[in-house]
Amino acid sequence: MEKLKIGIFDLTDCEGCELQILNLKGKLLKLAEIADIPVWRLAKTPTEFGPYDLALIEGTPMSKDDIKLAKKIREKSKKVIALGACAHLGGIPAALDEKKRDKFLREIYGWNYKSSSVAAKPLTAYIHVDYFIHGCPIDLDEAEKVIVDILMDKNPAGPSKSVCLECKERENPCLFLKNEPCQGPITEGGCKAVCPSNGLRCWGCQGLVKDANVGAMEKNLKKMGYENQVENIMGAFTKQDESKE
Amino acid sequence: MKDILDKYICKIEGHGYLKLDYSHNKVQLVVDEGERLFEKLLVGRPYLDAPFITARICGVCPTAHTLASISALENAFQVEVNKNIEHLRRILLAGQIIQSHALHFFFLAAPDYIGLDNALEIADKKPAVFKMALALKEIGDDIVRTIGGRQVHPVTPTVGGFTKKFDKKLLIDLKKRIDANMHFSIEALDLAQTFKYPDFKNVTQYFALTNGINYDIIGGKITSTERVRADIQDYSLNIKEKVVGHSTAKHATHNKESFMVGALSRVNLQTKFLNPKAKTAMHNFKRIKFPSTNPFHINLAQAIEVVHFMEECSKLLGVIIDGKEPILKVPYKARKSSAAGAIEAPRGTLYHYYEIDDKGIIQKCDIITPTVQNLENIERDAEYILENTKKMSEDERYQLLEMLVRAYDPCITCSVH
Structure with missing residues (x-):
């Protein structure tokens, strides 16, 4: 059987959720038996630029490259998972009062600084997302379950519980x-x-x-x-x- | 898609790339992360939001941010915590440093020295090294999980102490696990010693917090190899940030000069305070002597520190276990005040500063991260390497510069907060 292709991507964020994926440790070796991970910037040199069976996207699209990359990933991936609260909701970066973003930028960087970034928004503001792995950071057991379910073509959504x-x-x-x-x-x-x-x-x-x-x-x-x-x-x-x- | 993915340096935290002018030996490390503006996000919020929110600046060193914010707030409110709280915080921060160093040393930097691309290849071709890597990453995670409640973004540390009590049995078991894994840290240091570090010596000023008594990582004085000795409250006089055109991260300088913070700075400044196993291993080094001015030795210094902090955690846990049932929260009163706090994060000195009003609301916040302090020095070292490698091909020179950036272990995520 040909191996599945998984891409792991990060946009602007703290990278804590992809670190949690790395924290799956030995289980990642098991995953590597059935799937290749040709792209994971934090962990390796990229080797293949799509198509992907599954893309995990962490972070909020804020820089121009972030937005462009998110759209490209969507085009090239069968299924997209939003990894963690920033991708799911916007998270802490989106808690900023965006009406004051320009004022804040001036106060921190001065008048001459030109920002090319936009306000933090969830991934769904730009692309369609098939599944979400929740949390800040993500919970390892939930992450494992969702990824395994999706790879087995099952719907990972369980009953909602507070x-x-x-x-x-x-x-x-x-x-x-x-x-x-x-x-x-x-x-x-x-x-x-x-x-x-x-x-x-x-x-x-x-x-x-x-x-x-x-x-x-x-x-x-x-x-x-x-x-x-x-x-x-x-x-x-x-x-x-x-x-x- | 390829253009974006190929552009950024891989195996570092965050998004950055090199802009090189080979004919004039000019290097810019372009940082391209969205500005999240944490220092403004905190204004108007209750002070207790700071330890939670600032952790989210960085998923690789969240515990460092949480503890730096707590240190600043406790300085502001003049909170005196007891020895047990201090010890547990040191264990927690040491665990954070072990986590971060193990991740960086094995998964990001080591492939450069072993001649492989990534950790999965190490697992395949060098299983003994991979086993060591997993064991050390896991023990670092274990320490942070046991004391901090979670391995990424801790939940227990708060102003005045901890939000929970620790069952002594948990601490006894943790100590046993640390002791059982100690040999991996020594084997990792033996391995680090065999790496062929590119031979570049470029003197700079090395900064770290020191107290003249031990290898402390919380508080102390701002110290440098060129005899700077300053109070943490005077951080802004000594470490000045400037905005640079090519980066969404600021650069920090001391007297307009670049400097270095992090593992190599700490080891250079206080080799004599390292714990016995780390010191003994260093005495057996065949070729390399500290203090070192080779930036690639940052990776060796990380391996030295992993041994040191494993010993430190074991030692401090022993003290708590042998003592009386610890009280882990002291009473205090929040009031209108302002103060800075500083700690040694994995990548170097981390400063947090807060102004709090009479209702406990944050009015001002300033954060200077280790990578902001290193960026200027990275570019300076990179230019020095370009000047001294004119006989090499452009491709070789580029590879060497990427390796240099990686050796520094920059946290670009942190640098744009």
Whole structure:
């Protein structure tokens, strides 16, 4: 059987999600038995420039090359996976107040600086995406499952379950009840509630859970005393995801 | 598609390429990442958002950013943490350095010296080396996962300590795993010593945080091989950033001169404070002596540091395990204030600075990453190499320059924040 071709690509981002793919370690050798990875800039010299059976794209298209590359990858790939929160939602870079982008650029780089980049947006603002691997960073088990399912021609989507539920299954003390602006109740699980299990409130990096009640979250945050921070709290991830409200 | 994929230097973190003028020996390392503007993104947010958000500057050294932001905020609020918290942070940061060095040394740089292209080829042709690489990457990940809660983007560190308690049994088991993997780090250093490093000596000024007592990586004084000794709060007087036309990353200089930070700087400045196994291994080096002015020895210095930090983690874990049940969160009061914090990230000194108002909201933020400090020196070394390789073909010279950039382990992702 001819080996499948997988391309792994990074646009502007922190590269933490492709590092997680690298963290699959020995399992990558197993993957290499059935698939070639002719392109992975972080790990090797590129050898083939398409077509690909599967493309994993990490990051947000911000530079001109990012946007051009994302479109080319789509043309040359049967299936495209958005890898991680930046590609899925825009993520932390998209939490910037874009109306002030020019002002901010001037303050950091001065008047003479010319930026050729645009505001951070999810991958879907530019190309069609077939599947998403959620999270900031992605969870290794979810990544493995999605990739294996797709390679076996199965639909990787499982039942939707909130971080809140995953957190309760672990019997953690509730941070929301301690007046922390935890996004667990409206956030898609799959991360094993890693943040609240370690005492850190959920930031919502996996995107919204199915039928999320975003309005109720907003109201509660205001009641809890976060009137001035609602945009900051929800703008980082949960409000970026308008697909499941 | 080929034009874009071939343009960028592979096996480095982030997007950069070389622009060369062979006839005039001019080199520009063009950094082409979108500006994410983290320093502005943080303004208007509560100070506790900084450790979470700044981690996202870089997936390769997120723990370093989290700890640098915490250090700055604790300096601002004058928080005094206890020894156990300090030790656990040092273990966590040492784990981060082992993770990052193991990744860079084996997966990105080593192929240049072994004559292969990538780690999968190493797995195929040099399985013993690959086994070493996986073991060291895994133990680094393990340390960060156990203390930080996750191997990429830590969740437990916070202002005043940690968000959770650590079961002593977890720490005892972690120490056992570190001790069991120690031999891999020494074998990796033996291997690093056999690499044929291109023979270029180009003196520069080497900067790192030092305290004159041990090989510390959190706090201390800004120190250089040319007798700079400055307080962290005076970082902006000593390290000045400038905007350059060809790069979305700024360049930093000291007195308008380029300088180097990172593994080689640290080893050059404080060889005498390395732990015993690292020191003994260095005494057995046949050809290479430190301090070294060869930038390719950055990779050797990384291997030295992996041994040192494995020993350090084992030692500090021993201290915590033998002590009383540690208290891992101290009370403090946030208030209107400003301060800088600095730590040694895998690639060198990382500075964070914050101004906080009376409601605990960030009003100003400044971040200077190690790679911003190295960029000017990379270009200077690259030009020096061009001047001294006129008999080589253009292709050979280009390969050598890419190898130089890779040896520096630039984190371009970090450099455009």
